Amino acid sequence: MISLNVNGKAYKVDAAPDTPLLWVLRDHLDLKGTKYSCGIGECGTCTVHINGKAVRSCTITVGEVKRKKIVTIEGLPQNHPVKQAWIKEQVPQCGYCQPGVIMQVAASLSQKPMPSADQVIREMDNVLCRCGSYPRIKQGIKTAAQTMRKEGKR
């Protein structure tokens, strides 16, 4: 049994330690918001937060994340500025890559000091979207960054 802390909850899972975290999140914990697409860490679709950093859950094993704080798309609050910006700017098309994209952007924007929207956009080159929602991802990042700056000032 492996102990995990996901979205603030403690879990015990019966999985081999070399199982990719992605399959454990999806099939043991029923957190299906995190998606599979490449399995080799190339596309970013499976991105989650581990101790606040964006990590690809397809290439990290469940054995490597014991006792670490894992946050998935389901654990990112609905009123999070990135999620709100994604609705306002109508970013997703098929939406399959977007949980990973949102988690990547949320992690980048949470760094201290907060990077500019342009800095985050430059970091997005290893995150793939086949629908070509890139122009809207850019706009979404700008809108989210603006909100977060305003909130930070309050």
Add this chain to the structure above:
Amino acid sequence: MDTSLTRRSFLKGSLAMAGFTLAASFSPMGLEILNASEKQKGELPGFSPNAWFTITPDNRITLFVGNSEMGQGVQTAHAMIVAEELEADWKQVKVKQAPAGDPFKNPIIGAQVTVASASVRGFYETLRKMGATGRTMLIKAAAESWKVPEEECQAVMGMVKHDKSGRTLSYGKLCLEAAKLPVPSNPALKNEKDFRYLGKPMPRVDIPEKVAGTAVFGFDVTLKDMHFAVIARPPAYGAKPLSYDEKGAMEIKGVVKVVPLPMGIAVCAKSLDGALKGRDALKMKWDKGVLPEMNNESIEKSMNEDLGKPGASVVKTGDAPKAIGEAAKKVEANYFVSFVAHATMETMNCTADVREDRCEVWAPTQSQTGALMLAMRASGLPKEKVQVYTPVIGCGLGRRAKPDFVVEAVTLSKAVGKPVKVIWTREEDIKYDYFRAAGAHRIAAGLDAQGQLVGWSHKLVSPSIAKEINPGQLKDGVDWFCLWGLADRQESYGWNNRIQYEIPNLSIEFFLSPLPIPCGVWRSVQNAPNAFVIESFIDELALAAGKDPLEFRLQNLRNNMRARRVLETVAEKAGWGKPLPKGVGRGIAQHACFGSYTAQVAECSVDSKTGRIKVHRIVVAVDCGPVVNPDPLVAQIEGGVIMSLGTALKEEVKFANGGVKSANFDDYNIMRMSEVPEIQVHIVKSTEKIGGIGEVGVPPAAPALANALFKATGVRIRRIPLTPSIVLEALKKS
């Protein structure tokens, strides 16, 4: 309309879907999880004069959409059209994905499919009428209850009003009375100037769940006691298994069965991890397949050799060879377009639950009709015992028009006696794709002294698309899918997928390449690769005629007002003819397909040391007739442009040893954020018949870019992708 799908069986179907997990339920109000009490609500008697909507006494309107939602916004678009004519209040509307059923067969295709940019253009009239039917009946119900003439009543935002007395009744209150009335056959439609929703940007109903992470894609479908299956597939086309270690696979934790199938050896397990490890443990050995030497070079050589063989005549107007022979100027060129993959972000998958007397399938497919047929065949059950549900789809792009995964899931569920989810890894998804067919082209054209086209002779060599998609269409050696963009059948549902230029002597020939590479429909089908060839060659002709590329196009599209209008609009918006910084080139291209017209201007520069192309800007003008939802329309064009640029710059399937070498996103490169230019989309106001949108952004981008590259460098490259090495080599030669 087929009435076998009653409202009741219909609701039961959608509720069965609700039962398996968080339902694929969409609502303008955001996420809604169907629970037990809502289930009962769904069983309430209501008013449902057709398969498209139900109004219940709780004043809710549930709209059912039969097309697959792949991010193009079809659920919102269809809901807007019905809600418009129904005069519904958008706030009371909930949209649900309908299970497969005959009413959802596209009237212009005759099947329940989401292809050919046909979901809105195919259903526009039908959906308006369905909504108007409801509105007319609700008005009649109100008039009867008030004992006043119908003409004194009007429907406004979910209620019927009687102006003289100021009385109102909500649709919820009227629905049970309306349900007793006869269904009118020709209800009056709304006047377009009174449209409340159509043409206005409405937020997509599928977005909130996609952002929350709760949207249920095919990959996410979960059933009780569901098993997982993966299949070991041949490394080369036509390869047969020589040996495999079934015992070794069975020793892996969770593996329950190894099942040989025509497409490979399947491993079924209680977990996906177990199935994947079990497949590794099979230690498969294969023979070399049907063409073990095949690679990219041999493919191109074979297709180019076939250009010399006599093909089937597809179009023969006038006498092209004679006209070209006698022309003031003659231009000839050969072009080649490579195979490209769909690479949808969600890999292929399917879940099936086959029991003695029923078969349920959750298929992320663009062809419910095909899925249903395959599920019936694989389960051995009749239509009434087979149900196909469509989850949210992680990119379609045409790949999911081929529901091959349905056979796998149904066969394996039957073999294991459990619900089974078949999953394709990314490597399988790319290697066993039905690619966009490669094309080898030979063209000759003649111009008169004024630069007018007098003749065009075109030969195309391509492997078959119809063979995998619709074998019945393959007749007399002609595959019309391969020809789309150049030529099309008169009665085609593609609608105007043919060369637009006014050419008095036109000859188009087709030769079917016998290569064993399976091909399919890829966003716009062959409109895009054929438009790359036509529109690049048009620029070569303009150069020969000594004309500006825009002027030459307009001169040879004299009577094609819609093509002219998008060209003129895009030229004006892009500042055609205005000076550009040194090293930057500007190119133009136009194309018509699926009933719509698009023109694009591209601006690019080239790093002369690396051969890398930088795309600076793409400007688009599009005329698709009436606009339903303008914001997703722009998103579709942006996405189409980006995919097209991918094929122009980098996408190419690599073959080796008789099979596919490309396997994942590290060796099959799709567009990345930093490569995406500024994209401006201009919608041309139009009252023409409604056309398609999902695919029409694709064709002109690649040739506009190739034409811009020519302006920037003076180099004409007659193939895509324009990879840095190819560009560098061409620059060196020039």
